[in-house]
Amino acid sequence: MSSILTPPAPRRATVVTLSELAGVAPSTVTRALKGDTRISKKTRDLILGLAKEHGYMPNVLARTLSSGKSGLYGLVLGSAENPFYLELLYEATRQAEKLGFRLLIIHAGGGPIEDITAQALIQYQVDGCIISSAILSSRAAEICAQNNVPLVMVNRVALAHGCFVTCDNRAGGVEIARLMIARGRRRFGLVYTASSSSTSREREEGFVSELEQAGLKLAVRIDGHSNYDGGYAAGQEIAALPAHERPDAIFALSDIMAMGVLDALRLASINVPEDIAVAGFDGLPSSARPIYDLTTIQQPLPLMIQRAFELLQARTLDPSLPDELIAMRGKLIIRGSCG
Amino acid sequence: MSSILTPPAPRRATVVTLSELAGVAPSTVTRALKGDTRISKKTRDLILGLAKEHGYMPNVLARTLSSGKSGLYGLVLGSAENPFYLELLYEATRQAEKLGFRLLIIHAGGGPIEDITAQALIQYQVDGCIISSAILSSRAAEICAQNNVPLVMVNRVALAHGCFVTCDNRAGGVEIARLMIARGRRRFGLVYTASSSSTSREREEGFVSELEQAGLKLAVRIDGHSNYDGGYAAGQEIAALPAHERPDAIFALSDIMAMGVLDALRLASINVPEDIAVAGFDGLPSSARPIYDLTTIQQPLPLMIQRAFELLQARTLDPSLPDELIAMRGKLIIRGSCG
DNA sequence: TCAGATTGCGCAAACGTTTGCGCAACTTTA
DNA sequence: TAAAGTTGCGCAAACGTTTGCGCAATCTGA
Incomplete structure (x- = not known):
């Protein structure tokens, strides 16, 4: 890297250049800038003025070396x-x-x-x-x-x-189940995620345990792969079931999967919520869109x-x-x- | 910050500690680690071994101070x-x-x-x-x-x-117009963005100029606010037009606005593309979803x-x-x- | 064999900021 | 008046890595 490739860059103001201008030590500049009470008001104002005049911007990397905190x-x-x-x-x-x-x-x-x-x-x-x-x-x-x-x-x-x-994923699952049961739903589908994540497991646990409390159980359980496409495929699979095997309520463990389910049901001319109720989990902004109007648990x-x-x-x-x-x-x- | 709040942290390996272990200068450690040919293979292997053994991870902030490059x-x-x-x-x-x-x-x-x-x-x-x-x-x-x-x-x-x-936003607008004209569309709607961005302006220019080349012009031009909701509202506005005033093709300057338009048309029972063709711009992954099946210009x-x-x-x-x-x-x- | 070239380093300073410690001057208290 | 306390600094070193320069040892070619 020869010097013809790096023309001289104007040097920026540093603690040292400010200290020279102010006629004080560099540590005094640092202390004045951070409001340390050990520096007099007169000196502090002088330094603050010079810092502003010269567009001083601290080098956080150097500061990190000294202070141990990078921000x-x-x-x-x-x-x-x-x-x-x-x-x-x-x-x-x-x-x-x-x-x-x-x-x-x-x-x-x-x-x-x-x-x-x-x-x-x-x-x-x-x-x-x-x-x-x-x-x-x-x-x-x-x-x-x-x-x-x-x-x-x-x-x-x-x-x-x-x-x-x-x-509180588990409680969210419980609430969805309760709502669906209270709305008279009796056949339940779950669009889950096969990953080992505790988040999904707890949501499922809450949902399933509440069903069991009410003497009910899952009729359908499909892996939605944690994405829109998996939810869509699950929705297609459910739509293809004979009517008497179809769930009347589906809980997708995330909103994005629920949206896939909803889209698949719509394209299969299945009415939501008349034929099948659908709920998700997350509270994405897009779940509020009129095309989805999705019941969900909103994470705070x-x-x-x-x-x-x-x-x-x-x-x-x-x-x-x-x-x-x-x-x-x-x-x-x-x-x-x-x- | 008294020392009772900061228990002694084990010190990590540094260039200096490695140099002490290897019995060489710190600059030799640095040069060996970066493969500088001025260091012998024997010394380099010794240092590489120690670095690995001690889990040396360079402090990029310190390196930036010396080298001027932060990565x-x-x-x-x-x-x-x-x-x-x-x-x-x-x-x-x-x-x-x-x-x-x-x-x-x-x-x-x-x-x-x-x-x-x-x-x-x-x-x-x-x-x-x-x-x-x-x-x-x-x-x-x-x-x-x-x-x-x-x-x-x-x-x-x-x-x-x-x-x-x-x-090439302009060319993309031209292509959308050409496609729509070639498909026999004659009444055109544009869902634009009022922001000063040249991106939107060029897309619109391309579209409109191609229409004019064919002796056609925009029948409807609505601000879609660069978001889903704006596109949805524009779709609603278009759906509310009397049938003879409705466009038979809509170009939304971004995919997200086009999706809003599509959803609004669907909820208004307007068939796409039979009644109105719709195109977007960006090539978002979601534009490929069966529920949208959106014609678009995919940005590379x-x-x-x-x-x-x-x-x-x-x-x-x-x-x-x-x-x-x-x-x-x-x-x-x-x-x-x-x- | 000798001079020049090459190899393989080490020394010292640089980068910008911070912090601990100590000193001088001034103020307050007994 | 003297001692103790307070104020307002400066000095020096630290943080971890890099780079320019120079030196000693070794090698090569004439």
Whole structure:
């Protein structure tokens, strides 16, 4: 890399250049800028004025080296196939901005997370990490544990290390079952997810146990693969059943799968909710669209993200704090898909 | 912050600790790890072995201070209301991972970008920035220009500074018009976006100019607000027209608006494409769903992102390179919504 | 055999910010 | 008046990695 390829870049203002201008030590500049009471008001105003005049912007990377805090949180997102992650990303970004943090995308997508990718958490000295993904949890979580990086899983249950903030999935499943039973439904279909995620298992458990309490059981149970296409295929499979075998109510464990089911039923000219009631889980904005009008359990995402950041911040300040495991109740949103 | 709140953290391996173990200078460790030929194979193998044994992970922040390269790219995303940004984020993350870069989310959402947020680009020493958002471009773009940070806009046209990679929006509009005219459509509706974005303007220009070439013109032009709900309302408005005033073909300038239009037409029992043909623009995965079967112009997103990274990398290496403005042709995907 | 070239390092400084400690000057209290 | 306390700094080192330069040892070619 010869110098003809890198023309001289004008140097930006630094703590040192400001200290020269002000005739003070660099440490005085730092202390004045952070409002340290050990610096007189006169000196502080002088330095603040120079900083503004010269467009001083701190080098956070250098600061991290000294202070040990980067102001970065790592973010691991799950598959693009569930719009829930988009909602989560936008909400997390919004809140982080307000709190003065930044999100570093460590991974996004359904594939395996590579070691070198997870190690970026350490290489970039993140202050903490938010993981919202089932399959990918283990490697990134291990690295966080080994290196004392605070970890919060959102909508996932941490197995051995780290905090989590989740929705009360089981209670949500119970509520959907109750609603359907109260509406007179008697044959039940479940569109589930074969993954090992506790989120799905709990939703199913809640639903099924409530049915059993009422002396009822599932008539149909189909893997919806956690995505729209799987839900659509499940809807097609159900539509193809003889009428006497068809469920009169379907619970899809996520909104995106429920939308696939609804679309398939519509194209098969099955009326919702007259012929079959449908409910989902998540509370995506798109579930409110008139074309879906989906009954769902809305996850309290803004508050979940807020709690996640609080948990991370507390553990950045005091790493000895014990892990907290928070579950928040979702809200039943009754719409036309259940009648 | 007293020491009772921060129990002694085991120190991680550093270049210095490895150099002590190997009995060499720290600079030798660095050079061995990066494969510098000035270090003998024997010494290199010794150091590589120790690094692996001790789980050495470089501190990228410290490296950035020395080398001037952070391996970070800033990312500014537009509104959550267009799923196109989700596609872009996932594709960008995937490619960045493969290239060994990381994405720092600077902003995501439709609101104004705050100064302090845009300054994070500089504070975190990003090697470059990708912006994919109309409204928010100016402030972040200014900061990039002032600080010599390479900038690429994706699907946006940079006004004065920075490269862009965009789709040939105008040609896409032309193709949609041609298809509709060839299919015998004679009354045309446009669902546009009132924003100042050149992307929308070009799509409309292409469409309208081709109509005019054929001696035709728009019968209906409705603002779809760049989101699903706007498209839905436009669809409702069109459905409410007397039959002789209704268009027999609608071009919505984005897929998400087209989906709103399609849903509104369906709920109004208007048949697509028999009564009205509908086309969109973007090539979202959801446009292929049987329930939509949407004819659209597919943006070559993977290749656009690839080019964006190439442009950024080239300008990180040689900041004197002139800005490049790249337009790539989208691909016409003909589906059932146009007959 | 000698001079020049090559190999394989180490030294020292740089990058920008922060923090602990100590000192001088000033103020307050006994 | 002297001692103790307070204020307002500066010095020096730390954080982890990289890069330019130079030196000693070894090799090669004339």
